Structure formats: C-alpha cells, structure tokens
Amino acid sequence: MRFLNPFFLYFLPIAFIPMIIYLIEKIKRKKIVFSSLELLEEILKDEKKKFQLNIFLKQLIKVLILALIILSFSNPIIEKGSDFSNFAVVIDPTLSMADFDIREIINFLREKGVKKFYFGNKEIEEKIIYEKNKDLINLINSIPENKIVLITDGQKSNFKNINYSRKDLTILLLKHTNTNYFFKNIEIFPEILTKGSELYIKAILNSKEELPIFVYLNDKLIYEERTKILEKFLIPDQSILLTKNRLTIKFNTNDFQFDNEINLNIYFMPKMKIFMDLKDISIKQYIMKTMRALFGDIEETFDINTANIAFVSRFDPNARGLIYTIPDNFENQKVSFIAKKDYSGDLTSELNLKIENFSLKSVYEVVANIYNLTPVVKLVDKPVIYRIRDNYIFTFSIKENLKEVSSASFFPIFFYETIKNFYNPQEKHSISEESVFEFFTKEELKKYFKVIEYDKIEGSSIELFLILLVIAIILFLFEIFN
Amino acid sequence: MYLEKEALDFMKNYEINETFFQRFSSGNEGFFSSRRIGNSPEFEEYKDYFPQDNPKDIDWKKYARTERLLTKQYESYSHIKIHFILDISNSMNYPDDKFFYSKKFIALFSYLFLKEQNEIFLSCIGNSFINCIKITLDSIEEIFSGILSERIFNYEYLYNIKTMDINFLISDGWWSKERESILKLLFEKKINFIHVLSNQEINIPYNSILVDSEVNSEMTILSQETIKKYVEKIEERKKFFYERFVKNNLFYFNIINNQPYYYSLKNLLDNLK
Numbered sequence: 001m002r003f004l005n006p007f008f009l010y011f012l013p014i015a016f017i018p019m020i021i022y023l024i025e026k027i028k029r030k031k032i033v034f035s036s037l038e039l040l041e042e043i044l045k046d047e048k049k050k051f052q053l054n055i056f057l058k059q060l061i062k063v064l065i066l067a068l069i070i071l072s073f074s075n076p077i078i079e080k081g082s083d084f085s086n087f088a089v090v091i092d093p094t095l096s097m098a099d100f101d102i103r104e105i106i107n108f109l110r111e112k113g114v115k116k117f118y119f120g121n122k123e124i125e126e127k128i129i130y131e132k133n134k135d136l137i138n139l140i141n142s143i144p145e146n147k148i149v150l151i152t153d154g155q156k157s158n159f160k161n162i163n164y165s166r167k168d169l170t171i172l173l174l175k176h177t178n179t180n181y182f183f184k185n186i187e188i189f190p191e192i193l194t195k196g197s198e199l200y201i202k203a204i205l206n207s208k209e210e211l212p213i214f215v216y217l218n219d220k221l222i223y224e225e226r227t228k229i230l231e232k233f234l235i236p237d238q239s240i241l242l243t244k245n246r247l248t249i250k251f252n253t254n255d256f257q258f259d260n261e262i263n264l265n266i267y268f269m270p271k272m273k274i275f276m277d278l279k280d281i282s283i284k285q286y287i288m289k290t291m292r293a294l295f296g297d298i299e300e301t302f303d304i305n306t307a308n309i310a311f312v313s314r315f316d317p318n319a320r321g322l323i324y325t326i327p328d329n330f331e332n333q334k335v336s337f338i339a340k341k342d343y344s345g346d347l348t349s350e351l352n353l354k355i356e357n358f359s360l361k362s363v364y365e366v367v368a369n370i371y372n373l374t375p376v377v378k379l380v381d382k383p384v385i386y387r388i389r390d391n392y393i394f395t396f397s398i399k400e401n402l403k404e405v406s407s408a409s410f411f412p413i414f415f416y417e418t419i420k421n422f423y424n425p426q427e428k429h430s431i432s433e434e435s436v437f438e439f440f441t442k443e444e445l446k447k448y449f450k451v452i453e454y455d456k457i458e459g460s461s462i463e464l465f466l467i468l469l470v471i472a473i474i475l476f477l478f479e480i481f482n
Numbered sequence: 483m484y485l486e487k488e489a490l491d492f493m494k495n496y497e498i499n500e501t502f503f504q505r506f507s508s509g510n511e512g513f514f515s516s517r518r519i520g521n522s523p524e525f526e527e528y529k530d531y532f533p534q535d536n537p538k539d540i541d542w543k544k545y546a547r548t549e550r551l552l553t554k555q556y557e558s559y560s561h562i563k564i565h566f567i568l569d570i571s572n573s574m575n576y577p578d579d580k581f582f583y584s585k586k587f588i589a590l591f592s593y594l595f596l597k598e599q600n601e602i603f604l605s606c607i608g609n610s611f612i613n614c615i616k617i618t619l620d621s622i623e624e625i626f627s628g629i630l631s632e633r634i635f636n637y638e639y640l641y642n643i644k645t646m647d648i649n650f651l652i653s654d655g656w657w658s659k660e661r662e663s664i665l666k667l668l669f670e671k672k673i674n675f676i677h678v679l680s681n682q683e684i685n686i687p688y689n690s691i692l693v694d695s696e697v698n699s700e701m702t703i704l705s706q707e708t709i710k711k712y713v714e715k716i717e718e719r720k721k722f723f724y725e726r727f728v729k730n731n732l733f734y735f736n737i738i739n740n741q742p743y744y745y746s747l748k749n750l751l752d753n754l755k
Binding site: 025028029030031032033034035036037038039040041042043044055 | 573574576577580654656658680683686687689690691692693694695696699700701702703708711712715716719
C-alpha cells in the first residue's frame with residue numbers, strides 16, 4: 001500500500017489526542033468518598049446489559065476513527081502486481097510530455113524492478129529536455145529491446161506506423177489534465193509582401209486570459225505584448241529578407257507546450273512581375289487591379305520567363321511559375337455561383353511556395369447555364385475568373401452570411417486557407433481524454449496494443465478511500481449509540 | 483452554645499401548634515397517652531372506659547344518666563413524648579457532612595418541643611445502639627456534641643426501639659438490600675422518616691473516582707449520561723419513600739443540606755401546617 005497524498009500523514013498524531021486527553025483526565029481525577037454507590041451500581045448494571053464498552057476501548061475507537069479519516073485523506077492505494085521488471089521503458093521525448101512529473105513515474109517503475117530506461121531512443125540522462133516535432137514512432141522502432149513499455153500521452157503520434165512485429169509493446173498512457181492554450185484562429189494577409197505593404201496578422205487565443213505574446217521575424221523579436229488577441233502591425237523594413245522570411249508567433253505558459261508556437265513563411269518581393277497573355281483589356285484591368293490590391297507595387301512584364309505570375313488564355317504545361325489560364329470566351333458566359341467541393345493537389349512556384357497535399361476549401365466555381373441553382377454567395381463586384389489546372393476560380397468581393405470574407409481576389413482566400421491548413425488549431429479547451437489522439441482514438445489504441453492507463457495502474461485508490469471512510473463512520477455511529 | 487444564636491432567633495416566635503400534633507394523631511390508636519398529664523386540661527369529649535384508664539376520670543354523673551362508664555377526654559399538647567432516631571452510620575458523613583447537619587436539626591427541633599413542655603428522647607443506630615437518652619434543655623449541648631458516627635447502620639437495632647408518641651428516623655436512606663426490611667419495621671413501629679440528603683449527593687462531581695463510605699468499593703463516573711440517570715433515580719427514590727410512608731399514614735420529609743438547618747426545620751413545620 002502507498003499513499004498518494006502522504007502530506008496528510010503528518011496529521012496522524014492528531015488521532016491520539018482523545019487518548020491523551022483521557023490519560024490527562026485520569027491523572028487529574030480525584031478520589032471522593034461518597035455516601036453510597038448503591039444507585040450508581042444499579043445504573044451501571046443496567047447499562048452493562050446494553051453491551052457497555054470499556055472506557056479505554058472507547059478512547060481507542062475514537063483514535064481509530066480519527067486515524068482512519070486522516071489515512072483516507074492520504075489517499076492510500078493498493079498496488080496491483082503489474083510486472084514491468086523484464087521490460088525496457090521508453091519515455092516519449094516530445095514536448096507535450098513536459099506536462100508530467102516524469103521523474104516520479106521513473107522512480108515508481110524503478111521500485112517495480114525496471115532497470116532500463118530510454119528517453120526517446122537514447123538512454124535517460126540526468127537532465128530531461130523535451131523536443132518538439134520528434135517522431136516518436138521512428139524512435140520506438142529503433143529501440144533494440146523487444147519488450148517495451150512506452151510512457152506517452154499519445155499526442156500527435158501515428159501509432160499506425162509502428163512496427164507491428166513488436167507484439168510486446170505496452171503503452172503506459174498518461175492523461176493530461178492541464179488547460180491547453182493555443183491560437184484558436186490565425187489570419188495572415190498578404191503572404192507575399194512587397195515594398196511598403198502592410199502585414200496583417202490576427203491571432204486569437206482560446207483563453208480569455210491575457211498572455212505575453214512574442215512575434216519573431218527570422219528569430220529577431222519584433223513585437224511583444226500581453227494580450228489575448230494579436231492584431232495588425234507593420235513589419236519593419238530593415239528586418240525583412242528578400243524572398244523567404246520566417247515569422248514565429250509564440251507565448252509563454254506552463255501548459256501543454258506543443259501548441260505554444262507557430263511558424264509561418266512570409267515571402268517578400270520588391271516588385272511583383274505579372275505576365276498577361278490576354279486579349280480582353282477589361283480582364284487585364286481587373287487582374288492588374290487585383291494584383292495591385294494584393295502586392296502593392298506591381299509591374300507588367302511581356303516576357304513570361306521573367307514573370308512571377310502569368311495569366312494566359314492557353315495553358316502551357318511546360319511553363320514555369322504560377323500560371324493561370326483564362327478562357328477566351330469568358331465574357332460571353334452566363335454564370336451562376338455555387339460553392340464548390342474541396343480542391344486538393346500540389347502547387348509550386350518560383351517564389352519557393354511549395355504546398356504539398358494542399359486542400360482548398362470554399363473555392364467558388366462558375367457553373368455555366370445552371371439557373372435553377374440557388375446562389376450561396378452574394379456577388380458584389382463583377383468577377384474576374386481564373387482557371388487553375390482544370391478548375392475555374394474567380395476573384396470577387398462577397399459577403400457570406402453577411403460577414404465579409406474577402407475584399408479582393410481569390411488570393412487572400414487562397415492563402416488564408418493555405419495557412420489555416422498549415423497550422424490547423426483545433427477547437428479544444430483542455431487536453432483531456434480523446435482530444436490528443438489524432439490517429440487512433442483511445443479505444444482503437446487499446447485494440448492494437450496493451451494499454452495501461454497510468455492513474456489506474458495501482459488499483460482504485462478511490463475505493464480504498466471510501467472503504468476507510470465508511471469504516472470510520474460505522475465506528476462513529478457505534479460510539480454514539482453505545 | 484450548641485445551637486447558634488441565629489438559629490434560636492430564627493425560630494424564636496415559632497411554636498409547634500395543634501395542627502402539628504393533630505397531623506400525627508390521626509389514625510393512630512392510643513396516641514398521646516401522656517396528654518392528660520397537663521396542668522390545665524381542656525375538656526374535649528367522652529370515651530368508653532378501659533381498665534388501663536384512670537378510674538378518676540370516670541364521669542359518674544354521666545354514668546347515672548346513661549349507665550355507661552365514660553371517661554372525660556382532655557386535649558393537651560404538652561408532655562408528649564417525641565423520639566428521634568438518628569442514623570450515625572459513616573454514609574452520613576459523606577460526601578459532605580449530613581451527620582453534623584442532622585444533629586443540629588434534631589437539637590433545634592428538640593428545643594422547640596422542650597419549650598412546649600414535651601419530652602424528647604434520642605436513640606442512635608450505627609454499629610452500636612444508643613437507646614432512648616432523655617434530652618432536656620440543659621443537656622442538649624452535652625448530648626449532641628458527644629454523639630460520634632460509626633461505620634454501618636445495623637438495622638436490627640430497630641427491633642429494640644421503644645416507640646413513643648411521635649417517632650422520627652433521621653437518615654440518608656442508603657440501606658441497600660435491607661431497605662424493605664427496614665421499611666417494614668418503620669411502618670410497624672409507626673416511625674416517621676426525615677430523609678437527609680447532601681448537595682453533593684445530588685450533584686455528583688464529573689470525572690471523579692467515587693469511593694463508597696461504608697463498603698470501600700470504587701467507581702469512576704465519566705459519562706454525563708450516567709449522572710443524569712443518577713439524578714433521575716434519586717428523584718424516583720424520594721418519590722418511592724414518600725408514597726410508601728403516606729400509604730402507611732406516616733410522615734416523610736426530605737431535607738437537603740444546601741441551606742441552614744433551621745431553614746429546613748421551618749420548611750418541615752410549614753409543610754405540616
């Protein structure tokens with residue numbers, strides 16, 4: 001038996017107070033010669049018939065009642081014999097594990113006979129440093145021992161990729177109880193900056209609490225404020241690099257730290273060069289207007305090889321760069337607008353913008369001659385329609401459910417969705433139970449592996465607590481009615 | 483002086499009146515045999531002559547008219563013989579002094595009777611037996627100062643008690659198993675009971691070891707519940723005595739030493755008015 005709250009054991013001497021009082025009273029007691037004990041003997045004789053307890057025994061029961069109450073508060077637990085002595089223990093080294101007192105768990109397992117401990121795939125050292133973005137599954141696969149107990153919270157680990165030939169893997173699952181802070185919603189616009197353009201960032205914490213938020217550009221602190229909503233600010237020109245920049249937003253808490261930091265890429269172009277192989281002047285004007293709204297300083301180039309973005313009426317599969325095709329007969333089409341299903345695929349450009357497996361939601365497609373479909377978006381401006389691969393995309397200003405989504409071209413939506421996809425905060429308020437399991441639910445995890453929940457490893461402490469309390473109450477009632 | 487000045491002053495204007503004696507005469511055959519010895523008897527009523535009566539009391543004129551031998555009855559409350567029987571067992575000394583209190587009580591009571599020309603006798607029952615000492619106004623101090631307590635109350639001496647016109651037993655009533663035998667004797671001998679209790683006897687000190695004054699057994703009282711039951715039992719006991727004595731046309735009175743003995747005596751006399 002162990003005590004989870006041994007602090008309360010310090011109060012155990014309190015249990016002896018009734019006995020001490022009894023002994024002091026006994027010492028202080030005086031002898032008095034009394035006329036006759038005739039009546040008193042008669043009374044005690046009656047009481048003896050009702051199972052009169054010895055006075056000393058009564059004091060002992062009082063001591064026992066107090067001792068049991070104090071012991072129950074110490075939360076005693078009975079250890080059930082989970083035998084890990086022949087196992088190597090692997091501790092998940094990812095950052096989310098910093099939430100737990102891993103030393104206590106290690107000591108507990110040492111007492112149970114475990115000799116070999118790994119932190120990731122390295123032997124454990126004095127100082128434990130957790131790392132983010134570590135691939136736990138690869139680490140496990142590289143452990144030489146076959147009998148492994150993995151101590152993990154299961155967070156963000158794809159157990160589907162584990163080497164299933166290891167049938168002796170036991171997962172000792174830790175349960176998060178902390179509140180998890182994370183950015184609930186992040187918007188960044190535009191992703192490609194040009195000279196003098198303003199970077200707009202909106203990052204909202206999931207908590208009403210204000211936390212110190214830090215913004216770094218290329219590891220240099222450019223912004224610091226205690227807030228719950230990070231809003232628009234200008235990036236100082238001198239700190240921005242040509243082409244790719246790394247923007248880091250983070251805050252300091254002692255919570256589940258995996259989500260405390262996000263990294264975004266910002267692209268800087270001093271001047272955006274646009275190639276337009278289009279006959280229709282009005283479309284060209286729209287494109288120019290849109291591009292200027294997006295990138296500020298733009299320049300039309302007549303050499304497709306020097307362009308950053310090209311708009312063409314005929315798609316050339318060999319062309320480099322980000323190329324959009326516009327149908328020649330675009331202007332004559334009569335269209336209505338409905339929401340299109342999600343798009344996905346790869347997208348590359350010379351701006352080092354490489355997005356794999358990108359998913360583009362809420363992209364709107366022009367569907368010709370289908371008048372009986374109900375529009376879900378309200379058209380404000382005349383659309384400019386683009387085609388990406390085999391799909392049509394258009395620029396517009398819309399209001400969806402009376403909430404403005406965008407005021408310019410598809411790019412804000414496109415980048416917004418891309419960024420959202422890159423960092424996809426989940427709506428969760430605390431790390432509890434299933435919220436950490438991305439690839440398996442906990443129940444599924446139990447199907448494939450032997451899973452022991454750490455807080456249940458030693459049997460039910462609550463039951464023992466209740467048993468002690470019930471005994472104390474029974475003794476108390478016995479004492480009262482005697 | 484054995485009786486304090488306050489006690490005598492307190493009872494100075496108090497006389498034992500006719501009501502008192504009438505209370506003890508009712509239903510008591512042959513009562514007040516000594517009454518006729520009075521100096522100025524008042525004629526009260528006639529009664530049939532019995533051989534033990536004095537022939538001088540026969541009213542011959544009445545005999546001539548009725549042909550019955552009738553004697554004249556006189557009501558006089560002097561020269562009545564009053565007998566105090568004092569329990570001098572050790573229990574009367576504890577937990578506080580009931581013995582001393584009782585002696586003073588009897589002495590003052592006797593003083594009142596002696597003032598009225600009555601005759602007072604004192605017997606004491608303990609291990610030994612002191613039988614019928616006659617008390618006079620002059621001998622009060624000598625007699626009562628000389629009485630000492632003894633260990634137990636040997637009730638068998640009650641068999642030897644010579645009863646008088648009015649008899650009082652002054653005791654704390656701790657008679658244990660002999661209680662019924664003692665009561666039987668008291669009822670037979672027409673002995674009234676003045677039940678003396680002490681204040682501490684009613685209010686037992688909590689958390690103490692009690693030692694029986696007569697048999698030396700010990701008992702520790704720790705429960706307030708026991709004390710409460712004890713007080714209830716004391717009341718039951720007083721009620722029991724009262725009912726038994728009243729049923730036998732006898733007088734029962736309980737006095738407690740939490741007030742001066744002359745107050746207790748006055749209460750007793752007032753109770754008999």
